[in-house]
Amino acid sequence: MKIKTLLLAFLLLLGSTFSYAQKISVKRVDPPSWWTGMHDHNLQLLVYGPHISETSPVINYPGVQLEQIIHVKSPDYLFLDLVISAATQPGTFTIHFKKGKRDVVKYTYTLNKREKSPKLHQGFDNSDVIYLLMPDRFANGDTTNDNMPGMLEKANVKNPNGRHGGDIKGIEEHLGYLKNLGVTTIWSTPLMEDNLPTYSYHGYAQTDYYKVDPRFGTNRDYRNLVQEAHKKGLKVIQDMVFNHCGTNYFWKGDLPTPDWYNQWPKFTRSNYHGGVVSDPHASQYDYHHMVAGWFDTSMADLNQDNPLVANYLIQNSIWWIEYAGLDGIRQDTYPYSYKDFMAKWMQRILQEYPHFNVVGETWFSYPATVAYWLENNHNADGYHSHLTNVFDFPLMIAINKAFNEKEGWDTGLARLYEVISQDFVYSDPMKLGIFAGNHDSNRIFSTLHENLKKWKMVMAFLMTTRGIPEIYYGTEILMTGEKFKGDGNLRKDFPGGWPGDKLNAFTPQGRTAEQNDAFNFLRTLLNWRKSNKAVQYGKLTHYIVENGVYVYFRAYKDKKVMVLLNNNDKSVTVNLTRFAEDLKGFTKGKTVMTGKVLSQLNSLILAAKSPMIVELEK
Numbered sequence: 106m107k108i109k110t111l112l113l114a115f116l117l118l119l120g121s122t123f124s125y126a127q128k129i130s131v132k133r134v135d136p137p138s139w140w141t142g143m144h145d146h147n148l149q150l151l152v153y154g155p156h157i158s159e160t161s162p163v164i165n166y167p168g169v170q171l172e173q174i175i176h177v178k179s180p181d182y183l184f185l186d187l188v189i190s191a192a193t194q195p196g197t198f199t200i201h202f203k204k205g206k207r208d209v210v211k212y213t214y215t216l217n218k219r220e221k222s223p224k225l226h227q228g229f230d231n232s233d234v235i236y237l238l239m240p241d242r243f244a245n246g247d248t249t250n251d252n253m254p255g256m257l258e259k260a261n262v263k264n265p266n267g268r269h270g271g272d273i274k275g276i277e278e279h280l281g282y283l284k285n286l287g288v289t290t291i292w293s294t295p296l297m298e299d300n301l302p303t304y305s306y307h308g309y310a311q312t313d314y315y316k317v318d319p320r321f322g323t324n325r326d327y328r329n330l331v332q333e334a335h336k337k338g339l340k341v342i343q344d345m346v347f348n349h350c351g352t353n354y355f356w357k358g359d360l361p362t363p364d365w366y367n368q369w370p371k372f373t374r375s376n377y378h379g380g381v382v383s384d385p386h387a388s389q390y391d392y393h394h395m396v397a398g399w400f401d402t403s404m405a406d407l408n409q410d411n412p413l414v415a416n417y418l419i420q421n422s423i424w425w426i427e428y429a430g431l432d433g434i435r436q437d438t439y440p441y442s443y444k445d446f447m448a449k450w451m452q453r454i455l456q457e458y459p460h461f462n463v464v465g466e467t468w469f470s471y472p473a474t475v476a477y478w479l480e481n482n483h484n485a486d487g488y489h490s491h492l493t494n495v496f497d498f499p500l501m502i503a504i505n506k507a508f509n510e511k512e513g514w515d516t517g518l519a520r521l522y523e524v525i526s527q528d529f530v531y532s533d534p535m536k537l538g539i540f541a542g543n544h545d546s547n548r549i550f551s552t553l554h555e556n557l558k559k560w561k562m563v564m565a566f567l568m569t570t571r572g573i574p575e576i577y578y579g580t581e582i583l584m585t586g587e588k589f590k591g592d593g594n595l596r597k598d599f600p601g602g603w604p605g606d607k608l609n610a611f612t613p614q615g616r617t618a619e620q621n622d623a624f625n626f627l628r629t630l631l632n633w634r635k636s637n638k639a640v641q642y643g644k645l646t647h648y649i650v651e652n653g654v655y656v657y658f659r660a661y662k663d664k665k666v667m668v669l670l671n672n673n674d675k676s677v678t679v680n681l682t683r684f685a686e687d688l689k690g691f692t693k694g695k696t697v698m699t700g701k702v703l704s705q706l707n708s709l710i711l712a713a714k715s716p717m718i719v720e721l722e723k
């Protein structure tokens with residue numbers, strides 16, 4: 106009896122092993138490929154497949170060493186630590202997932218040759234002007250991809266919060282338009298798969314960090330877009346989101362480790378008070394809720410304190426920079442991720458791409474909190490972010506108030522002066538991304554009560570003060586949108602981007618006289634800016650606002666530009682003697698927008714609510 110029972114148990118075990126063996130497979134390996142000749146020789150593969158942890162992986166490829174096999178709580182994952190020596194040749198190798206001597210699964214992995222060109226991965230700087238667009242709302246270049254198999258949300262242009270069908274092809278078709286406008290860099294909001302049933306168009310709940318959403322195109326299309334942009338002298342910034350991923354990520358219901366996400370007994374939202382991360386008086390309670398709370402119900406809070414999560418994210422960004430030839434990254438919700446991880450991530454990127462730039466979404470009202478996140482800042486707690494660029498939200502807030510207000514001691518243009526006067530808190534204020542609005546805020550033309558004169562002042566200011574200007578798509582054609590009407594209202598379709606659109610605002614004929622006035626103003630300004638190092642890199646000297654007029658200078662070598670903003674409802678005569686220290690050595694000038702020659706620099710007449718930009722001459 107005993108022998109029979111044992112035999113039965115043995116047979117059962119064999120059977121179950123056999124049935125398991127039947128089920129073992131590899132569904133996915135991330136990163137999906139890699140390169141030889143990387144600065145960092147380490148590569149950690151996430152292998153996902155049912156019961157894959159029951160196998161023993163073996164790799165036989167010259168130069169590739171399988172250093173460590175990491176098992177986690179879920180049996181469906183293995184993490185493989187590889188070392189790829191400097192001499193390793195590009196090619197493919199097989200990962201043998203073995204049981205005993207038998208291959209249970211084989212997986213082919215590719216090591217590509219790195220494309221090395223001094224033009225790649227050069228980052229962005231003060232010579233650039235960034236154009237922020239939402240791919241779903243910019244232009245629909247391919248209507249056949251509006252709905253795709255397996256993608257939960259279907260296109261519905263009538264729903265302001267639904268998908269409208271814009272895509273990569275739509276962006277590519279308008280590269281010439283952007284080049285003509287005079288911007289130099291495209292920042293598209295996320296393009297990776299966001300397979301959630303609603304609100305998927307914005308892409309901030311990504312469900313595959315390695316795959317472009319099929320409704321936008323393919324990975325290859327994206328790489329091609331970057332290449333086509335480069336041919337036209339345009340750069341591309343990819344929007345990344347490391348704080349959270351969409352709850353429909355492939356690991357849904359089968360997390361590698363229980364702490365892959367920050368877990369709570371019940372759904373707990375972040376308190377959205379990013380300032381607690383740098384606040385020396387913050388409570389642990391607030392800090393924990395800030396960084397470990399979830400951004401939204403559909404956005405799972407990734408735990409970057411888990412080194413496997415950290416590696417997954419770091420390698421993902423390296424993969425995209427290398428694969429697509431990116432020029433920069435915009436990182437979403439910067440203070441919401443663990444800050445030590447973010448610093449490590451930045452160091453790793455800069456180690457591989459020393460000239461690369463990353464701009465962080467540092468949404469704070471005060472310069473000091475923004476400054477905390479900028480590289481080389483002297484923070485009392487010793488934190489060094491290594492983050493090359495931050496967004497100047499305090500200046501954005503000031504811009505949105507200044508031009509609508511009556512001039513006073515601390516109102517109107519004084520707000521711009523006051524914010525900029527606090528630049529001492531920044532390790533380098535030139536590294537600030539400056540803007541009047543983005544996809545989350547009122548459109549500037551609406552804020553300005555659709556006043557074109559004010560709009561021109563804002564554009565003139567943005568393109569001539571310190572920092573790297575960013576404009577939101579449609580700003581150039583005076584698109585309107587107000588936050589209280591919902592985010593969809595800020596993200597309307599660009600007219601002419603959809604087949605059948607009555608008007609095509611990508612062309613002069615499709616724009617109203619006022620839109621053409623705005624477009625031409627901005628085009629002139631941007632194209633002039635491209636060739637003027639003083640407004641790009643020059644030292645800023647500004648003067649306190651007097652009588653509603655803000656005056657500043659940008660100086661670079663022997664070039665100097667004078668900018669005057671008149672926020673009064675009437676024209677004013679400005680006596681220039683107050684600016685003698687900056688005008689010294691110059692006798693005349695030429696206005697940039699009208700080409701008018703100024704034969705003397707004693708006084709100037711400024712039109713009501715108008716900017717004047719003057720190139721000074723000896």
Ligand code: CA
Nearest residue numbers: 247251270272
């Ligand atoms: Ca489409």
